[in-house]
């Protein structure tokens with residue numbers, strides 16, 4: 438690990454000094470993993486664990502404000518979340534292990550980096566880690582890589598389960614900009630697709646701090662998080678689907694769907710939802726929805742299986758949700 | 761960075777390089793070699809200790825981040841003369857082969873029972889709002905962060921179930 442200066446930041450304004458070489462550390466479960474391998478080499482760490490940002494509060498409109506230092510364990514176990522936003526508890530509990538969830542924070546989970554094998558191996562080319570060096574995963578071992586939203590520079594996936602549920606729930610992210618201004622971003626606009634600059638994953642800049650995630654008021658419908666992975670527990674998603682689906686008078690009235698394991702960002706596709714809404718659930722409708730979701734899907738050899746797997750997972754979730 | 765830690769009830773001061781993980785601080789600076797290094801990347805659970813009562817991976821946190829924190833390692837749960845109920849259950853049920861993963865398993869299981877007690881659900885809990893039960897399925901899921909290279913799993917599960925059962929008596 439490269440040496441670094443260490444600061445305990447007790448107030449958000451303390452990290453306004455952060456420049457591109459600095460990093461915020463929260464739970465540390467992703468950052469330290471990558472620092473040990475020298476995939477990330479910050480020269481200064483701002484430890485935000487002493488900031489007063491650990492509460493979960495009801496908002497005026499009946500939603501929930503989850504401050505960034507709330508751990509994945511505490512969020513999953515919160516009775517309000519379990520009752521009204523169960524897809525979020527389910528997604529959190531499907532991720533990592535009991536020990537990791539006790540440390541992992543809300544903001545850290547959102548900003549965790551990809552698990553692409555070549556990103557982790559500094560002896561290999563990777564445009565995300567070292568812009569311009571090439572992409573080891575294309576033509577390499579890419580079983581875990583993306584089939585949607587990729588570019589010819591990078592085919593990495595975003596590994597978070599929590600972010601997929603938050604995307605389906607229409608959550609917003611509260612950011613304190615380096616300038617001190619507070620911004621509220623829909624989760625979908627926090628992340629950017631790789632394009633020509635896979636090293637850039639979000640719209641955040643150095644010195645920006647995620648302070649909270651806000652959930653909109655609860656909605657009616659079945660909530661499901663289905664995660665397909667190589668072992669029953671303690672493994673990242675190959676494909677995951679977060680769904681909030683409501684059927685009224687035999688027709689689908691709501692189909693908020695987000696997908697993990699398929700794309701560089703937690704994926705949501707309005708066209709799939711439009712196709713479902715207003716129609717009676719049926720196998721042919723679900724097939725059409727899968728066609729729509731996967732119309733631009735592109736496999737890279739090792740991950741070709743994700744395309745039929747995504748279809749089957751989506752159909753299984755829709756069948757369960759409309760049963 | 762100078763760091764004050766309350767380890768197993770004893771105040772200890774550490775002055776180590778910023779890069780020192782809590783695991784290396786315990787093992788190499790403070791002489792507490794119970795917590796083990798399996799992977800050093802959060803993937804095996806051998807390094808599990810309790811911080812302020814909660815189980816975490818000591819390999820994925822820096823010692824300097826824990827100034828003022830209360831840390832419990834396997835050495836603090838019990839001693840050879842006075843085993844903790846979980847330690848006793850592991851001995852009674854042969855919950856190990858080589859023993860390398862065992863300190864992590866026992867720390868993890870001890871805190872896991874507290875999580876059940878607090879009503880935390882798991883990935884396999886059917887009803888998210890009900891009080892969770894403690895069957896084999898739940899133990900397997902909740903202990904999935906602790907790998908055992910010797911695959912002593914059946915006896916580990918038996919030991920945990922036994923300790924939980926005694927706990928409830």
Ligand SMILES: Cc1cc2nc3c(=O)[nH]c(=O)nc-3n(C[C@H](O)[C@H](O)[C@H](O)COP(=O)(O)OP(=O)(O)OC[C@H]3O[C@@H](n4cnc5c(N)ncnc54)[C@H](O)[C@@H]3O)c2cc1C
Pocket residue numbers: 460461462463464465466467468469470485505531532533534537540541542543544545546547548549550596597598599645646647648671672673674801802803
């Ligand atoms: C073995 C293993 C298995 C795992 N399995 C899964 C899994 O199945 N599913 C899953 O979803 N995740 C999984 N994870 C990942 C885990 O969820 C993340 O490591 C964790 O959520 C990161 O949170 P943290 O607080 O520890 O982040 P940190 O490591 O502290 O930070 C991560 C990044 O976020 C930045 N950051 C943190 N907080 C803020 C903030 N408030 N504002 C701005 N920037 C911030 C940091 O600078 C850093 O770049 C696994 C991890 C491991 C090690």
Ligand code: SF4
Pocket residue numbers: 551553554555556562563564565566571572573574575582590591592593635
């Ligand atoms: S897919 Fe992205 S992260 Fe993986 S090697 Fe290619 S450029 Fe790097």
Ligand code: FES
Pocket residue numbers: 796797798799800801802803804805806807808817818819820
């Ligand atoms: S040594 Fe910490 S999890 Fe393996």
Ligand code: FES
Pocket residue numbers: 855856857858859860861862907908909910911912
């Ligand atoms: S007893 Fe040998 S690793 Fe578990």
